[in-house]
Every structure is written in structure tokens, then in C-alpha cells.
Amino acid sequence: MSGSRQMAESTSSGQQQAATPGPKKAGGKGLDAIYRSISEAIIEHRLKPGARLREDALADVFGISRTGIRKVLQRLALEQLVTLTPRRGASVTRPSVDEAKDVFEARQMVECALMEAAAKRITTADVEELREMAREERKALRSREQRVAIKLSATFHARLAEISGNRTLAEFVGQLCSRSSLILAVYGNPGHLGCESHDHDNLIELLAAGEGGKASDFMERHLKSIEASLSIFDEPEETPDLRDIFAFDA
Amino acid sequence: MSGSRQMAESTSSGQQQAATPGPKKAGGKGLDAIYRSISEAIIEHRLKPGARLREDALADVFGISRTGIRKVLQRLALEQLVTLTPRRGASVTRPSVDEAKDVFEARQMVECALMEAAAKRITTADVEELREMAREERKALRSREQRVAIKLSATFHARLAEISGNRTLAEFVGQLCSRSSLILAVYGNPGHLGCESHDHDNLIELLAAGEGGKASDFMERHLKSIEASLSIFDEPEETPDLRDIFAFDA
DNA sequence: TTGACCCTTATTGTATACGTTCTGAATACG
DNA sequence: CGTATTCAGAACGTATACAATAAGGGTCAA
Known part of the structure; x- marks a missing residue:
């Protein structure tokens, strides 16, 4: 009876795997797929910061009820990828x-x-996997598929943290990388992607050679260069101060 | 396993704000109070590792429906304080x-x-607040209120992280401290609490004197001593190897 | 024409009902 | 007497219905 209303055109590009027309049951692990789907859309900047995520619309798109959507949104909120305003939604x-x-x-x-x-x-095996990831990232960059490149870069850093063997810290780094993608969307300069792909290659070689100290130093420079490439200014946030902008002499 | 009923009594000591008999509305922020209540009960070991948290029982205790309880449990699960087994509950x-x-x-x-x-x-002001916390912790230790002492110790470490000014890392440390309380419950030796209260006092004085490097070294020794006080053995986890235990010569 | 107030509507918050599955025991059979 | 099977009960997973609230638009008055 719900004549699917207008959903934001955010999912217009591709993203069709979840719109199964006749889903008898989404299944318990179906929620995890929905979580990954939304998370990926945010990390790839198909959903930009500030975009509203209405529960009805999402429930309609993924073919489940609002109950499951709310669960997913709450998880995304705890990971700081979405903001849940009390009566305003996500x-x-x-x-x-x-x-x-x-x-x-x-x-x-x-x-x-x-x-x-x-x-x-x-x-x-790890080295080979990382090299493959770096290869794909370069390929995406050459194809001007910045969205894919950003996601692959975040995945690369998260995978790197996993190799260290500490699950807790690896999970934390994964969340930080996801949030970094959001930061890139807000403060990044278009055209200049955060990670230089050669940096990742150098990192792999240093680790493969067992040079942990050098890898640490390189990682520090790598992250500093990403941060430096951002335009982290106090944007026209609250109270734009119209008097200053329009120079009115009321 | 006999602890399945212990949660009914868990809120008996003080902690009465949620058992409002005639609650017109729990309110949106009421859920946060319930979260803190359960979280505190876990950190204080009133709810021991392995204790089952049935949704119906919790909903009954706190006077709301299962919907809100599920939200709280999911949050606790993401913070690793409770484990959500698919069809078995929390x-x-x-x-x-x-x-x-x-x-x-x-x-x-x-x-x-x-x-x-x-x-x-x-x-x-921070120094004074920390000193007051350390005072209360010593008082709890003298009164043999180990549960309160454990909670205060975790709060102390979390507050220390907050002072650094990095909210993201402070939140992370807060979660780690909560989990440490769980670890203490499983692998800690009774009677010997993790943190020596004088350690905290020394830490405060080093920070008040601006000796960041010394404070870092001291914190390292402090945490190592806590970890060393644990009995982290490969417990009779999976497959207790009954043959070895009972020495059967079948 | 502008400003304020009210009403409609859309969206979230909460509860409840139903379906599914897992556990545990009782019974029947070998 | 032991083991397997089945049935009943309970607890979780999901959906739906209802209530509350805030936003937006329209109307009326100055």
C-alpha cells in the first residue's frame, strides 16, 4: 500500500543488489548486508555528509520494515558515520x-x-594481498573512479592494521578510516585524493623487508601529508554574520 | 549458570530511578539512563561475565517494552560489554x-x-577533580567495597584520557576501561584489586608538575603491573579434554 | 503586504502482536 | 534400562499499529 515515495536520488547510481523485489525474509544476516551497503555508500561519497536518511525510505529501498533499518542506523551512529538527532532522524x-x-x-x-x-x-600471503589492493587502487585512480579509490584506500589501511594481530586496535583503525573518508568529503580538495598510491607501495615494501621502524616513520609522513592536503578551516559554521558578509550599514 | 536469576536483585542497592512504578513515559533520554544502569552493573561486577540478559526480564525491571531494551543491548554489544548470540539472546x-x-x-x-x-x-580544576576521585577510590578500598573501587578506577582512567583533549581517543579509552573491568572479573585474583591507589596519586602529581614523559613511563608500569596481576591462562575453554582430567585408560 | 497563529502532514518513538527457533522433558521403542 | 524422537514452552526476530512531536503551509488580521 505504500506507494514508494521519493527517495533521495542518492542511490541512483548503480546499487541494485538490495532491491530484491520478492524477499520472503531478509534474514538475520541480511541486516549486516544492509549495514555494509549503507556504510559503503557513505564511504564512497554516494551519500554525502548532511544527507538525510529517512527510515521509511530506507525500509522501502531494502524491502524490510523500519525495525531493521533502525537497528542499522543505530550501529552506524555508534560508529559516528551517521548522526541521530532526537526528533529529526538520521x-x-x-x-x-x-x-x-x-x-x-x-x-x-x-x-x-x-x-x-x-x-x-x-x-x-599478506604482502601479495596488499600489493593486489594497491594495484586496484592505482587502477581506480587512473580510471578517475575516485569513489572506488577512496574506499580501497580506507580498506587498505584497515587491512594493514589487522595484520598487526590486535583485533581491538584493528577494529578501531577501521572505524577511524571510515570517518576519514567522511572528513575527506567535507574538507578535501576535489581532484587531489588523499593517499598517493605510491605511498602505499612503499609501505608494503618496508613491511615486507621487516623494517618496522621505517614503516612507522613513513606512515607518519603519509598521514601527515593527507592531513595537510585537507582544507580544515573554520567554515562558515554557526551565525554566518551577515553584517560582515553583506557590509550593511543599517 | 545459577546466576541467571541474579539480575533481578542487581538493582537492589540504591539504583531506584528506573523502577518508577507509574511511568507515563520513559522518555528518549530514559533509554540512556537504562544503558548507564546496566553498564554500571556490569562494570561493578553485579552482573558477572556469562550472565544471561533476557529481554523480557529487563523490560519488566525497567518498566519499558522490549523495543527499548533491544536498543540498549545492541549498544552494549557494540561496546563489547555484552555478547549477542543470534538466537540465544544477550x-x-x-x-x-x-x-x-x-x-x-x-x-x-x-x-x-x-x-x-x-x-x-x-x-x-582537573587536578582537584582527579584527587577527589583518587580519594574516593581509596575510601572504597578501605571499606572493602571492591565493586565501587573498580568502577571508580575505570572512571579515573577514562577521565584522564578526556583531559588530553582528544574526544575520539578518550571515548576509545573509556570503552577499553569498561572492558578491562570485565577482564578483571574473569582473570583477576580476588582480594588483589588491579589498581594500587597510590599509583593514581603519583600519576596525578606527575601530570600536575607537567612531567608528561615521566607520567607516560609511570602509566606504562602501572598498566603492566595490573596486567601482571591477572591470571591469564588458557582456561578450560573449549573441549575440556575429559580424558586428561579424569585419567581414564579406556 | 507582512506578521503571527493554527492546522495539516510527515516522520520519528514506542509498544504490541505474531512467527520462528531453540531448549528441555516426557514418552515410546529397542 | 538406555536412547532417540517428538511435543510443548519460552525467548528472540520481525513487522505493524498507534501516539507524539516538530515542521511547513495557509489563512486571517493589522
Whole structure:
């Protein structure tokens, strides 16, 4: 009876796997698929910061009821990817300047520290997997598929953290990388992507050679260069001060 | 297993704000109070690892429907305080040996690194607040109220991380401290509490003196001593190997 | 024409009802 | 007497219905 109303045209590009027309049951693990789907859309900037995520619309798109959508949205909110305003619903988080600074500070602290352990534990299979990821990332960059490149870059960093062997820290780094993607969407300069792909290649070689210390230093420079490429200014946030903008002499 | 009923009594000591007999509305922020209530019960070991948390029972205790309880349980699950088994419901998480190791490794990495920033940013008001917390902790220890002492110790470490000024890392440390309380419940030796209260006092004085480096070193020793006080053995986990236990010569 | 107030509507918050599945025991059969 | 099977009960997963609230538009008055 619900004549599917207008959903934001955010899902207009591709993204069809979840619109199964006749789903008898979404299944318990179906919720996880929906979570990944929305999460990926946010990380790839198909859903931009500030975009509203209405429960009815999402429930309609994914073919389940609002109950499951609310569960997914709550999880995304706890990971800081969406913001849940009490009576206003959910929207893609727009990271503040302080938040961006904190996230990159945390990444530098944790990711660099993890390089030593990663260099000790990395296997040849890991090296090959990382090289393949870096290859795909370069390919996406050459094809001007920045959205895919951003996602692959975040996945690369998260995978790197996993190799260190500490699940707790790896999970944390994964969340930080997801949030970094949001930060890139707000404060990044178009055209200039955060990660230089050669950086990732150099990182892989240093780890493969067992040079944990050098890898840590390189990671620090790598993350600092990403942060430096951002335009983290105190945007026209609250109270745009119209008097100053229009120079009225009322 | 006999603890399945213990949660009915868990809120008997004080903690009466949620058992309002005639609640017109629990309110949106009422859920947060319920979250804190359950979280505190877990951290204080009134709910022990492995204890089952049935939705109906919790809904009955707090006077709301299962919907709100499920939301709270999901949040607790994402923070690793409770484990959500697909068709079995929720139970207080029983940290594995690897998990315990990861959590303390993460705490050493992050908390030590935050000391430098904390020493720079700490104010006299912060110092006074921390001293008061340490005082209360000592008082609880003298009164043999280990449950309160454990909670206060976790709060102390979390507050310390907040002073560093990085909200993201402070939140992370807060979760690690909560999980540490669970680890203490499983692998800790009764009678010997994790944190020595004088350690906290020394930490405060080092920070008040602006000695970030020394505070970092001290924090490292402090956390290592806590970890060393645990009995992290590969418990009779899976497959208890009955043959070995009963020495049967079948 | 502008401003304020009210009403409609859309969207979230909460509860409840129903279906599914897992557990546990009782019974029947070997 | 032991084991397997089946039935009943309970607890979770999902959907739907209802209530409350805030936003937006329209109307009336100054």
C-alpha cells in the first residue's frame, strides 16, 4: 500500500543488489548486508555528509520494515558515520573541525605504533594481498573512479592494521578510516585524493623487508601529508554574520 | 549458570530511578539512563561475565517494552560489554585470553601516548577533580567495597584520557576501561584489586608538575603491573579434554 | 503586504502482536 | 534400562499499529 515515495536520488547510481523485489525474509544476516551497503555508500561519497536518511525510505529501498533499518542506523551512529538527532532522524555525519583533527591525531598515534608489530607478523600471503589492493587502487585512480579509490584506500589501511594481530586496535583503525573518508568529503580538495598510491607501495615494501621502524616513520609522513592536503578551516559554521558578509550599514 | 536469576536483585542497592512504578513515559533520554544502569552493573561486577540478559526480564525491571531494551543491548554489544548470540539472546561478555591481551596492549599504547598531551592541558580544576576521585577510590578500598573501587578506577582512567583533549581517543579509552573491568572479573585474583591507589596519586602529581614523559613511563608500569596481576591462562575453554582430567585408560 | 497563529502532514518513538527457533522433558521403542 | 524422537514452552526476530512531536503551509488580521 505504500506507494514508494521519493527517495533521495542518492542511490541512483548503480546499487541494485538490495532491491530484491520478492524477499520472503531478509534474514538475520541480511541486516549486516544492509549495514555494509549503507556504510559503503557513505564511504564512497554516494551519500554525502548532511544527507538525510529517512527510515521509511530506507525500509522501502531494502524491502524490510523500519525495525531493521533502525537497528542499522543505530550501529552506524555508534560508529559516528551517521548522526541521530532526537526528533529529526538520521543524517550522514558532517565531521567538525575538531573531530577531523582528533581522528587524524588518533590515526597517527595508533597506525604508526602498529607498524612494528605488522612488520614482525606479516606473511608473504599478506604482502601479495596488499600489493593486489594497491594495484586496484592505482587502477581506480587512473580510471578517475575516485569513489572506488577512496574506499580501497580506507580498506587498505584497515587491512594493514589487522595484520598487526590486535583485533581491538584493528577494529578501531577501521572505524577511524571510515570517518576519514567522511572528513575527506567535507574538507578535501576535489581532484587531489588523499593517499598517493605510491605511498602505499612503499609501505608494503618496508613491511615486507621487516623494517618496522621505517614503516612507522613513513606512515607518519603519509598521514601527515593527507592531513595537510585537507582544507580544515573554520567554515562558515554557526551565525554566518551577515553584517560582515553583506557590509550593511543599517 | 545459577546466576541467571541474579539480575533481578542487581538493582537492589540504591539504583531506584528506573523502577518508577507509574511511568507515563520513559522518555528518549530514559533509554540512556537504562544503558548507564546496566553498564554500571556490569562494570561493578553485579552482573558477572556469562550472565544471561533476557529481554523480557529487563523490560519488566525497567518498566519499558522490549523495543527499548533491544536498543540498549545492541549498544552494549557494540561496546563489547555484552555478547549477542543470534538466537540465544544477550549475555555479559566473557573476554577471551586473546581479547584480554589485546585490550591491555591497546591501553598501554593509547593511554601512555595521551599523557604528554594531558600534562600540557591539565588545569588546576582537573587536578582537584582527579584527587577527589583518587580519594574516593581509596575510601572504597578501605571499606572493602571492591565493586565501587573498580568502577571508580575505570572512571579515573577514562577521565584522564578526556583531559588530553582528544574526544575520539578518550571515548576509545573509556570503552577499553569498561572492558578491562570485565577482564578483571574473569582473570583477576580476588582480594588483589588491579589498581594500587597510590599509583593514581603519583600519576596525578606527575601530570600536575607537567612531567608528561615521566607520567607516560609511570602509566606504562602501572598498566603492566595490573596486567601482571591477572591470571591469564588458557582456561578450560573449549573441549575440556575429559580424558586428561579424569585419567581414564579406556 | 507582512506578521503571527493554527492546522495539516510527515516522520520519528514506542509498544504490541505474531512467527520462528531453540531448549528441555516426557514418552515410546529397542 | 538406555536412547532417540517428538511435543510443548519460552525467548528472540520481525513487522505493524498507534501516539507524539516538530515542521511547513495557509489563512486571517493589522
